[in-house]
Amino acid sequence: MIKVEHLTKKYGQHYAIHDISFEVQKGEIVGFLGPNGAGKSTTMNIITGYLSPTEGTAYVDGFDILEEPEEVKKRIGYLPENPPLYMDMTVQEYLDFVSDIKKVDKKEKKRSMDKIMETVGIAHVRNRLIKNLSKGYKQRVGLAQALIGNPPVLILDEPTIGLDPKQIIEIRTVIKNLRSEHTIILSSHILPEVSAVCERVLIINKGKIVASDTPENLSKRLTHGSKLQMRVLGQKQKVYGILEKVPGVKYIEFIGPKEPNTVEVIVEAENNLDIRADIFYALSEARLPILMMRAVDLTLEEIFLQLTTEEKEAEAV
Numbered sequence: 482m483i484k485v486e487h488l489t490k491k492y493g494q495h496y497a498i499h500d501i502s503f504e505v506q507k508g509e510i511v512g513f514l515g516p517n518g519a520g521k522s523t524t525m526n527i528i529t530g531y532l533s534p535t536e537g538t539a540y541v542d543g544f545d546i547l548e549e550p551e552e553v554k555k556r557i558g559y560l561p562e563n564p565p566l567y568m569d570m571t572v573q574e575y576l577d578f579v580s581d582i583k584k585v586d587k588k589e590k591k592r593s594m595d596k597i598m599e600t601v602g603i604a605h606v607r608n609r610l611i612k613n614l615s616k617g618y619k620q621r622v623g624l625a626q627a628l629i630g631n632p633p634v635l636i637l638d639e640p641t642i643g644l645d646p647k648q649i650i651e652i653r654t655v656i657k658n659l660r661s662e663h664t665i666i667l668s669s670h671i672l673p674e675v676s677a678v679c680e681r682v683l684i685i686n687k688g689k690i691v692a693s694d695t696p697e698n699l700s701k702r703l704t705h706g707s708k709l710q711m712r713v714l715g716q717k718q719k720v721y722g723i724l725e726k727v728p729g730v731k732y733i734e735f736i737g738p739k740e741p742n743t744v745e746v747i748v749e750a751e752n753n754l755d756i757r758a759d760i761f762y763a764l765s766e767a768r769l770p771i772l773m774m775r776a777v778d779l780t781l782e783e784i785f786l787q788l789t790t791e792e793k794e795a796e797a798v
């Protein structure tokens with residue numbers, strides 16, 4: 482549904498994005514994750530036709546963004562970081578206005594607006610002035626304007642930025658409900674955001690894609706028993722003394738006992754080493770029985786750090 486080919490955007494000598502390529506299949510919900518300044522907004526602005534690339538192009542539903550920008554715009558609902566709302570209009574007036582701009586069929590207009598207001602949960606505030614709504618509700622109105630015209634593709638730039646935790650959960654639920662009918666790209670620099678909503682994550686750093694996978698696979702790819710949680714029958718000092726001698730162990734943290742006479746410990750290995758067997762032999766030789774050992778999945782924060790550091794190390798070589 483979306484195909485991005487070798488997109489580059491240069492400002493002077495500075496690359497905002499550099500040779501980015503990726504595809505998003507119909508019905509997919511993909512998270513675009515990266516720190517501030519990574520190039521997320523630039524990429525989205527190019528796909529939506531608000532910015533022209535220095536090199537490369539993109540296709541939306543088979544239409545080239547450079548050759549047929551109007552066809553592309555028809556197929557995309559865009560929620561920019563700061564949605565263009567008219568504060569002195571009521572919700573209904575505003576959506577009516579956007580429907581006219583997007584040339585929604587007059588006969589269809591009321592029915593489609595009602596459906597959209599229902600979907601994003603703003604039907605009960607339809608007659609309120611936008612300026613009097615909370616930030617969370619303003620964001621829903623922004624989402625509603627993106628949905629007008631029923632575009633098959635939705636591009637949402639930081640949709641939950643500035644919202645409180647309750648509003649974040651509500652907007653996420655709304656977005657999840659949209660995915661059956663739309664292909665969605667959602668950008669965020671908040672890592673739990675994409676793992677909560679998206680099936681696949683594209684990680685972008687300094688204008689380049691550094692990873693593309695499901696949140697689960699990214700986590701698996703980088704663990705391999707390199708971060709473990711264990712429960713060991715024995716005393717803290719003894720366990721520590723054994724673990725610190727196991728080759729490859731770089732970090733040991735006791736997290737408080739969960740059972741009497743045991744210690745609960747997190748152990749991390751350097752360079753993704755699998756240290757499970759060595760730990761097993763070392764502790765059993767010292768007659769310190771392991772009652773439980775499990776791999777701890779990396780959080781997306783840790784994955785992101787690893788991927789971006791790996792890239793730095795590769796650059797340094």
Ligand SMILES: Nc1ncnc2c1ncn2[C@@H]1O[C@H](COP(=O)(O)OP(=O)(O)OP(=O)(O)O)[C@@H](O)[C@H]1O
Pocket residue numbers: 492496497498515516517518519520521522523524670
């Ligand atoms: N108009 C511009 N002129 C010069 N440099 C720019 C311009 N717009 C963006 N950049 C630079 O391009 C890079 C990518 O910016 P972009 O806004 O795409 O990042 P982002 O990932 O969306 O970050 P944020 O979450 O902060 O918006 C940054 O280094 C930024 O400073």
